[in-house]
Amino acid sequence: MISLDIEEITLISLTPFVMMVVYVWLWYIRIALISTTLQSCWNLLAGYFLSLSLSMLWVFLLRQAEIEPCFGDVVFLGFIIPLMLFDQRYYLLPDPAVFGLLWLGIFLAYLGYSPQDLDQSILGVIFGYSLMIAIYWLGYWRYRREAIGRGDVKFSAAVGAWIGVESIFNFLFFSALIGLVWAMFTWFKHKNVVKEGIPFGPSLGISGIIFYFIARFMTTY
DSSP states (O other): OOOOOHHHHHHHHHHHHHHHHHHHHHHHHHHSSOOOSHHHHHHHHHHHHHHHHHHHHHHHHHHHTTOOOOHHHHHHHHHHHHHHHHHHHHSOOOHHHHHHHHHHHHHHHHHTOSSSOHHHHHHHHHHHHHHHHHHHHHHHHHHSSOSSOHHHHHHHHHHHHHHOGGGHHHHHHHHHHHHHHHHHHHHHHHTSOOTTOOOSHHHHHHHHHHHHHHHHHHHHO
16 A cells, blocks of 8 residues: 655645646647536546646656655646647647746746746847747748747747756657657557548647656755
């Protein structure tokens, strides 16, 4: 029987709630109306259990690394995972939630509830945005169309607020690597190139979660 302390219980119970609130908010932004059909209720229920499973996995990883849970984990996971799932489905990263992730990252860094101090958080935002906007305009100049979406640029800046400036280059490199693997998988699955492309938000989110965990580990040890 695995015993949980109060911090772990709080994270497991609170994180799914935050995730679901953020996802419903994104859903409202997307369709401007929250449907109350049975199918919608079932989707929300499935989403809650998925969120609960992910929060339990996070607590397990923290325990294996002997890292204490903190309030910042709830906010970070509560925003980044719904944004990833939403972008995967709708090819959209709504500004209100992205900027919420960004400003909360800076604010919690200021309060000391983040693995980054305030300077690292702000520089993470600046460098994350600068590198991605440079890639955006380079791709636009080369291909005469958007190689990445502007939402991806802002999402990278938001993640930078949580992982700090020192991890930005590695974060973007692994995001590109994850995106490439996913693109290859999609190509082999459909036997052709998907015309509308693939959403990059999930790749950024997965890489962001990895480097956030690394940052939590580094600040603990």
